[in-house]
Ligand SMILES: Nc1ncnc2c1ncn2[C@@H]1O[C@H](COP(=O)(O)OP(=O)(O)OP(=O)(O)O)[C@@H](O)[C@H]1O
């Protein structure tokens with residue numbers, strides 16, 4: 205009876221999980237198919253067709269994919285490094301030397317994520333324009349870092365909280381200064397967590413579209429701008445749009461897939477312990 | 478090698494009220510000192526202030542002849558072993574023990590010699606390549622001690638180092654601590670909850686309660702001459718019995734007490750600040766509370782008998798005491814649950830406490846039978 209019951213439950217959970225996975229994956233799957241169709245075929249729902257690389261050829265001919273991709277890589281790596289560089293010391297002090305307001309600061313930082321970005325678009329645009337940061341890679345790195353820093357600090361903070369305080373105290377007695385504590389102990393001990401923080405930052409900044417579209421046009425434009433350039437003015441070209449999108453998301457999807465174990469482990473670190 | 482002196486030391490966390498105050502303590506060079514006291518009384522706080530892991534809010538800490546209040550932990554000449562071992566999980570045992578020396582910029586050969594020496598003292602030579610994860614609790618504890626030894630400290634600090642080990646291993650490690658102290662002859666300060674550890678290891682026990690020192694003395698002194706009711710109740714297991722009464726007469730070397738709902742009991746103490754008619758409390762250890770059906774001074778009803786082999790403990794409810802009386806009797810005596818019994822006490826086995834809980838000085842050597 206209870207075996208049958210738990211089987212049934214297992215069956216239902218599996219079905220729900222699969223449905224969700226398919227629901228999430230379907231648009232990506234459809235995009236992949238469409239990118240190998242011609243523009244005419246793109247309007248048909250059929251999944252049986254003669255695959256062609258025509259859209260990809262046109263996309264490559266029309267725009268400089270490598271320049272967009274290069275910007276995406278530079279920006280993502282820059283954001284990831286800069287965010288970690290700022291988040292680690294911040295999280296260190298919050299985790300190991302908390303003051304009476306530490307919790308409030310953490311919550312406040314997170315609350316900034318709830319504000320719609322468009323609410324500050326105008327001031328940010330003007331600031332960036334006046335300081336010559338518009339359409340520069342560093343300008344995008346700065347804004348993305350600002351956006352993602354709360355997540356980075358929060359995650360690093362959670363991982364640091366898992367490190368027993370006494371281990372750092374033992375190191376202090378052994379003569380380690382703050383930097384030695386961080387480099388010899390804290391970083392190696394929370395490496396899995398920090399690695400997934402880094403991965404998440406990489407993915408988030410790769411996928412960020414709102415600010416890149418508004419703050420860059422050509423020179424510093426990353427792949428999100430590249431996709432967007434296929435969507436509007438001359439009408440809809442589904443096949444080319446799909447090909448461009450596939451080219452844009454492919455690198456990060458491969459990376460995500462390679463690192464999925466690491467990501468899951470890092471993100472559930474606190475939960476399972 | 479160094480003495481440790483605390484002068485009027487106090488501690489407060491943030492804006493909270495003081496958790497420790499007026500701590501005055503002199504620890505001689507080479508002494509083994511044990512801090513005991515109930516949970517939350519400030520043992521760890523005191524140890525951590527000596528280590529430099531907590532700020533000292535007031536007063537002075539001297540190690541050797543130097544004031545250490547603001548000296549960083551690594552420069553105080555101390556080493557600490559934590560209850561949780563606090564090993565560096567990503568380093569091999571060798572690196573765990575070598576870490577401090579590496580930071581101090583010692584040469585490779587010096588480090589190697591120090592680590593190997595500590596490892597051989599603690600019999601962990603064969604484990605040096607392992608990570609802490611791959612060790613048993615007892616082995617981890619040894620590594621933690623080894624790490625402390627390689628620092629060649631002037632003072633060792635131990636915060637409940639054995640409390641995570643099982644009973645058998647605890648006994649074994651206790652003996653090792655004692656051997657270690659004989660070998661190294663270094664000053665050691667040791668925090669524990671365990672009576673037996675305190676009694677067997679200490680040259681000097683410091684009893685703390687609610688952030689104050691209640692008494693400092695050798696294990697024998699604390700056992701036979703507790704300064705107050707708190708220390709009397711805290712040292713010794715099972716606990717000392719406390720029997721309520723009223724002073725009825727005072728002589729030069731004895732006080733006679735009328736026990737509540739009981740008889741007259743002579744107590745060999747010198748009266749200090751008490752007068753006939755004052756409420757007092759007689760203290761007597763379980764081994765000295767004797768079954769006596771002929772001339773009992775206290776009557777009681779047996780509630781439980783615990784047989785432990787050579788002897789048994791009787792727990793008995795009495796109208797003369799708030800808590801059940803505990804008496805140790807030879808195993809050959811048979812006592813049934815629920816039976817009515819009487820106790821008597823020899824005058825020189827009694828302690829006497831005034832209504833404030835302060836002890837009267839005893840006038841007869843306690844070991845006399
Ligand atoms: N970081 C802190 N902030 C505020 N109060 C603290 C802090 N650490 C300890 N205390 C308080 O100081 C007092 C002494 O604590 P301490 O840890 O020294 O006790 P302890 O004697 O070691 O207890 P235990 O036997 O349980 O280890 C306690 O009342 C405790 O609540």
Ligand SMILES: [Mg+2]
Pocket residue numbers: 520521522
């Ligand atoms: Mg403690």
